[in-house]
Amino acid sequence: MIRNVVIGVLVAAVAGTGFWGYQEHKEKNAILINAENTYQRAFHDLSYQVDILQDKIGNTLAMNSRTSLSPALTDVWRITSEAQNDVGQLPLTLLPFNKTEEFLSDIGDFSYRTAVRDLEKEPLNDQEYARLESLYGQAGEIQKELRKVQYLVIKNNLRWMDVEMALASGKENADNTIIDGFETVEKTVSGYSEAQTGDPTHTSTKQENKNFQNLKGEVISKQEAIQKAKKYAKMTEPIEVKVVENGKGAKYGFYSISLVETKTNNEVDMDLTKIGGYPVWYINNRDIQNSKLDLNQASNKAVQFLKENDFESLDLFESAQYDHVGLFNFVTLQDGIRIYPDSVKIKIALDDGSVLGFSADDFFQSHKKRDIPQATLSAEEAKTKINQNVQIMEERKALIVNDLDQEVLCYEFLGTINQDTYRIFINANSGREEKVEKLKNSEPVYENIL
Amino acid sequence: MKGISSKWKGVIATGLAVCCLAFSDIHASAFTSQVIQKGAVGDDVIELQARLQNIGYYHGKIDGVYGWGTYWALRNFQQSFGLPIDGLAGFTTKKKLADASNFNAKFVHTQIQKGNEFTYYGGVDIAKQIKPNTNKKNTKTTGKTSTNTKQATKGNQKTNTASNLPAGYSQNDIQLLANAVYGEARGEPYIGQVAVAAVILNRIDSPSFPNTISGVIFEPGAFTAVADGQIWLSPNERAKEAVIDAINGWDPSGNAEYYFNPATATSKWIWTRPQIKQIGKHIFCH
Numbered sequence: 201m202i203r204n205v206v207i208g209v210l211v212a213a214v215a216g217t218g219f220w221g222y223q224e225h226k227e228k229n230a231i232l233i234n235a236e237n238t239y240q241r242a243f244h245d246l247s248y249q250v251d252i253l254q255d256k257i258g259n260t261l262a263m264n265s266r267t268s269l270s271p272a273l274t275d276v277w278r279i280t281s282e283a284q285n286d287v288g289q290l291p292l293t294l295l296p297f298n299k300t301e302e303f304l305s306d307i308g309d310f311s312y313r314t315a316v317r318d319l320e321k322e323p324l325n326d327q328e329y330a331r332l333e334s335l336y337g338q339a340g341e342i343q344k345e346l347r348k349v350q351y352l353v354i355k356n357n358l359r360w361m362d363v364e365m366a367l368a369s370g371k372e373n374a375d376n377t378i379i380d381g382f383e384t385v386e387k388t389v390s391g392y393s394e395a396q397t398g399d400p401t402h403t404s405t406k407q408e409n410k411n412f413q414n415l416k417g418e419v420i421s422k423q424e425a426i427q428k429a430k431k432y433a434k435m436t437e438p439i440e441v442k443v444v445e446n447g448k449g450a451k452y453g454f455y456s457i458s459l460v461e462t463k464t465n466n467e468v469d470m471d472l473t474k475i476g477g478y479p480v481w482y483i484n485n486r487d488i489q490n491s492k493l494d495l496n497q498a499s500n501k502a503v504q505f506l507k508e509n510d511f512e513s514l515d516l517f518e519s520a521q522y523d524h525v526g527l528f529n530f531v532t533l534q535d536g537i538r539i540y541p542d543s544v545k546i547k548i549a550l551d552d553g554s555v556l557g558f559s560a561d562d563f564f565q566s567h568k569k570r571d572i573p574q575a576t577l578s579a580e581e582a583k584t585k586i587n588q589n590v591q592i593m594e595e596r597k598a599l600i601v602n603d604l605d606q607e608v609l610c611y612e613f614l615g616t617i618n619q620d621t622y623r624i625f626i627n628a629n630s631g632r633e634e635k636v637e638k639l640k641n642s643e644p645v646y647e648n649i650l
Numbered sequence: 651m652k653g654i655s656s657k658w659k660g661v662i663a664t665g666l667a668v669c670c671l672a673f674s675d676i677h678a679s680a681f682t683s684q685v686i687q688k689g690a691v692g693d694d695v696i697e698l699q700a701r702l703q704n705i706g707y708y709h710g711k712i713d714g715v716y717g718w719g720t721y722w723a724l725r726n727f728q729q730s731f732g733l734p735i736d737g738l739a740g741f742t743t744k745k746k747l748a749d750a751s752n753f754n755a756k757f758v759h760t761q762i763q764k765g766n767e768f769t770y771y772g773g774v775d776i777a778k779q780i781k782p783n784t785n786k787k788n789t790k791t792t793g794k795t796s797t798n799t800k801q802a803t804k805g806n807q808k809t810n811t812a813s814n815l816p817a818g819y820s821q822n823d824i825q826l827l828a829n830a831v832y833g834e835a836r837g838e839p840y841i842g843q844v845a846v847a848a849v850i851l852n853r854i855d856s857p858s859f860p861n862t863i864s865g866v867i868f869e870p871g872a873f874t875a876v877a878d879g880q881i882w883l884s885p886n887e888r889a890k891e892a893v894i895d896a897i898n899g900w901d902p903s904g905n906a907e908y909y910f911n912p913a914t915a916t917s918k919w920i921w922t923r924p925q926i927k928q929i930g931k932h933i934f935c936h
Contacts, residue, residue, distance in 0.1 A: 288860030291870035305857030449924020469841045485840040494684030520689035545899050559899045621718035
């Protein structure tokens with residue numbers, strides 16, 4: 201009798217475990233499938249977008265009427281961005297897939313630039329037309345390769361989860377149709393990229409501008425760099441110093457210097473350029489417990505620091521307080537014109553007014569003496585280009601980098617519509633509305649609303 | 651306009667010594683000595699907003715953050731009262747404002763602490779200007795946390811300059827970034843954390859990566875913390891500070907788009923990227 205009961209209990213236990221295991225298995229599968237589906241969706245979406253992209257570029261080539269060309273190019277731009285999004289969702293980061301993404305970005309930039317232009321006044325020139333044709337051809341090649349991969353994926357029921365496993369286990373060389381397929385796509389594209397760089401209308405990616413080519417001065421030694429760093433840090437000896445030179449892949453030469461004040465254990469880190477020893481950035485991350493200075497006093501400290509360190513003619517244009525730190529953003533002022541690309545940011549501690557941080561990355565990349573052309577429009581004329589509903593409160597001249605990566609002289613207007621404030625830039629020569637941005641109101645803390 | 655204002659300053663300055671004691675008694679709750687500048691936060695800003703609203707210049711929320719709405723209100727006030735129009739609440743401006751308006755500090759601070767929606771217009775019964783916050787239960791702690799977090803987030807929004815940021819960042823964006831930074835680099839030195847945040851931001855700018863914060867962070871295989879779920883650990887304040895520094899333009903990575911830990915990296919490909927520098931355990935590269 202007891203034996204039967206024991207057997208019964210055991211049978212029930214085994215059955216229960218089995219059932220539980222089955223449930224677990226089912227759940228795991230469900231999640232795997234879910235993940236797999238996301239990848240599949242992104243992949244098929246990508247190849248669909250590239251299909252459409254190719255068609256649309258083809259359409260623009262055939263278009264004659266300018267009024268239809270602008271919307272079509274805008275559409276190309278939109279689809280490019282969708283395709284880029286899809287690429288981003290695929291587990292390809294460990295594959296060298298950059299060229300394809302850059303190609304998509306190229307099409308995007310080109311179509312955007314041409315679409316926003318008034319094609320009635322400035323139609324596509326021969327060079328641009330030729331570029332459009334070559335982009336069309338390349339899109340066709342990519343489309344062909346992608347379709348091939350897609351076909352194999354569907355036919356052999358290939359799974360992206362396997363690709364991820366293969367990549368994660370480091371067996372890139374293993375035979376994997378999807379990986380091989382994408383490598384072919386990549387090769388196809390990189391075959392074109394060489395030819396493209398010679399094209400004058402080729403938009404450089406932002407990275408290529410970041411070489412600090414405007415810096416002046418002699419190359420400084422490690423010792424000189426340490427001296428300069430100590431001057432910025434204003435620490436008392438003994439100081440523990442560490443200096444490292446930039447890695448081989450850096451786009452410009454710099455020293456990374458770390459200073460630790462032995463007495464207080466405060467640490468200051470900074471990068472100084474090898475040419476001239478200019479500070480690219482500087483961070484002192486000590487704790488600040490209380491505020492003794494107000495934001496206005498702190499801004500004076502920031503101005504003083506800039507003067508001491510030979511940053512000339514800078515104009516404070518934004519300030520903000522975070523707990524016990526004041527953050528200030530300065531831009532160059534040349535002949536009363538704000539040069540927005542030249543920006544320097546400074547953090548001041550509100551307890552003793554010392555400099556906590558400094559960032560002049562943007563400044564050193566773009567700062568130079570500029571020949572700013574005269575404005576052909578008057579401020580009054582520029583004002584007429586602005587939406588009637590905006591009540592203009594402030595105006596000045598400013599130099600900005602527009603959407604097409606060009607420096608343009610503008611009239612800057614600050615204006616309001618009801619409770620919102622807008623910053624509007626009107627090109628001082630063409631009257632084009634270069635940039636309109638709604639300046640943020642303070643955002644409520646959701647924790648308190650919900 | 652300027653001539654009048656400097657004259658005013660002179661009058662005030664000479665009268666200052668005499669009047670100081672008398673005034674401090676009458677305006678017990680009046681401003682501290684600070685010159686209130688755009689971007690400031692705190693009790694003085696609350697008083698500034700409440701007073702400007704009391705005499706009908708400010709129509710926004712009284713939240714203790716000196717933003718654009720407050721700025722225009724103050725400038726309009728300065729214009730009407732013949733003061734120099736600079737958006738700075740210095741001694742003269744504060745005094746003029748204090749004389750022209752009422753400020754019931756207890757009422758205003760109580761409403762803020764309770765999280766109520768309220769206004770403070772003059773000539774209307776203040777009790778009728780409250781819309782109680784019915785959702786909030788733990789009212790005791792809100793006052794404190796609200797000012798703290800507001801200070802942190804306020805700064806982020808203000809970093810949106812005309813030149814360097816593609817778009818504004820919301821609190822949620824910063825939270826997501828802080829999660830990623832904490833998951834990826836919580837054992838790293840502070841500048842290492844700023845650098846990781848900067849890499850994420852550099853990727854958003856780069857043509858080779860998605861154009862959104864979530865796109866970059868959740869790109870499969872891009873970050874180990876995302877793959878193994880460490881991204882969902884609660885980040886500490888330091889990670890958030892690092893993110894805010896990076897958004898404000900600090901980039902210790904030297905414009906890197908990749909980084910890896912040489913001790914644990916499995917991919918051979920990552921070693922082929924041009925290396926910029928090493929911070930802590932991470933090597934940063936283009």
